[in-house]
Every structure is written in C-alpha cells, then in structure tokens.
Amino acid sequence: MAAVTSPFPEPILLYSLIENLIEFKEMEMQSSSGNVVEEVGGSSNKKENVLPPMAGGNPNKKTLVLDLDGTLVHTSLMPMPLGYHFTINVSVQGCDKPLYVVKRPGVDQLLLQLGSTGLYEIVIFTASHKAYADAVLDKILDSLPSNSQGRNLIPPTHRLTRNYCTKIRVKGEPHKVKDLSILGRDLKKVIIVDDREMSFLLQPENGILVDCWTGQQVRDADLFHVLSFCLKIEDPKLPYSATEDVTELIQELIYDQLSD
Numbered sequence: 001m002a003a004v005t006s007p008f009p010e011p012i013l014l015y016s017l018i019e020n021l022i023e024f025k026e027m028e029m030q031s032s033s034g035n036v037v038e039e040v041g042g043s044s045n046k047k048e049n050v051l052p053p054m055a056g057g058n059p060n061k062k063t064l065v066l067d068l069d070g071t072l073v074h075t076s077l078m079p080m081p082l083g084y085h086f087t088i089n090v091s092v093q094g095c096d097k098p099l100y101v102v103k104r105p106g107v108d109q110l111l112l113q114l115g116s117t118g119l120y121e122i123v124i125f126t127a128s129h130k131a132y133a134d135a136v137l138d139k140i141l142d143s144l145p146s147n148s149q150g151r152n153l154i155p156p157t158h159r160l161t162r163n164y165c166t167k168i169r170v171k172g173e174p175h176k177v178k179d180l181s182i183l184g185r186d187l188k189k190v191i192i193v194d195d196r197e198m199s200f201l202l203q204p205e206n207g208i209l210v211d212c213w214t215g216q217q218v219r220d221a222d223l224f225h226v227l228s229f230c231l232k233i234e235d236p237k238l239p240y241s242a243t244e245d246v247t248e249l250i251q252e253l254i255y256d257q258l259s260d
Ligand SMILES: [Mg+2]
Pocket: 067, 068, 069, 070, 071, 194, 195, 196
C-alpha cells in the first residue's frame, strides 16, 4: 500500500480523537443482550427525516448505512506494521501530526459497485467527529476512479456524525446508538453495517454485524460478503429481489456467509 500525505485544511484536535477512540473501546466491551433501554433526553430531542428526498425519485431504492471506524477503516496514531493507505493531519499543540488510515479490504468495491452505479443510496453513520469523518471519507472518495462521482458519491447530507447519534442508557450506562428511524426512509429498505451490535440496538433486524477491522486481518472478507449480499438481493434473476422487506433477507442470507 502506498503512503500518501497531503495537508488537511481543517485541523482536528487530537484530544477529541483520543476521546473518541477510548469511547469506542469502552462501548465494545459492553454487551447489549438482555438490557433495559432508556432514551436520554426524551423524544423532544429526536431528529426526523434527516436525509433529503431520495435522489432520482426512486422510492424503492435501498439505503445502505455504513459505520466508519472498525467497519470501513482503521485509524492509528502510529504507522501500522502492515502499512497504511493514506494519512490525515491533526493539530497537536499547534503542530501538525499525521494519523495513519488503512482501508478495510472491499471498501472501494463496495462503494463503486453499490454507490457509483446508483444501485444503493450510501449513508455514512458514525459516532466520530465530523471533521475527522469528512477528512477520511474525502480521501477514500478522492482515490476512486474518476467516473465514481467522487465526493458526491457520499455528499454532506449523507454523512451523519456523532451529533446524529441517540443517547440511551443501558443498565444505567450512557451509550450512543444509531436510530435509523431519523433517516426518513422505509425501514424495510434500510441496511446498516457496523462492527458494534450496540449501534443498531434500536433496529437490530436491520443490522449486519461485521468483525471489527483493526488493520491486521489481511484476509478479511466481511465487506465482500456484504457486497455479495447487496448485489444478490437486487438481482432480478433471483427470487430475493421480489422481497419487500430487506430485514427478512438479512436474517436469511447474510449470517451464513459472515460466519464462514
Ligand atoms: Mg465502528
């Protein structure tokens, strides 16, 4: 993998990133099974219809919601032993420092075959900070072929960061979860891919749980399995494309592959 360094126009405070990484680790260590869930702040704070109307006027198009860290990329303060794809710059006490980012195998193929073709609407939903998420996404999209729509493949309206997460308490502990009901889409046509089961706690039937990508698993194939699944359920030659509720297909098709 080639290392490419270029200046990032909007400095990111390192303490925020570290806070974020620590938060992820803490959340990963907590199980969601059998827990009592209580929304923090009440329904008055809930966002609604955060996405614009579906582009192209196709209400039947499915929406693929992708987590960022641990699902599409791994980011480190130090170069990874197996290399990295690009860096973004952070500001530490007035000095620029690089963050090293490695893409999970299959990221480019997933975005190109599902997003660039218009087959799926792609949404990034991450608990990370907006400046960090934008920097990583822009680098990924800029590296795709010129006919891929570039940054328009995932426009700002389709980048949901931590302010869009819902705060809930599970066994008294606060968590940020990704409430798909705020999207303004038919939940029978929404798929979320995430490395934390807690993220889709409110709509578990829509979730595809992948292993956490740490930049070490060179043979990781989870995103290729997700891509295969998404293509299969849209293939008019197969019976799945007639199924109106994608949640039935997630349970039927995907977990056999991911457990291989
Ligand atoms: Mg994650």
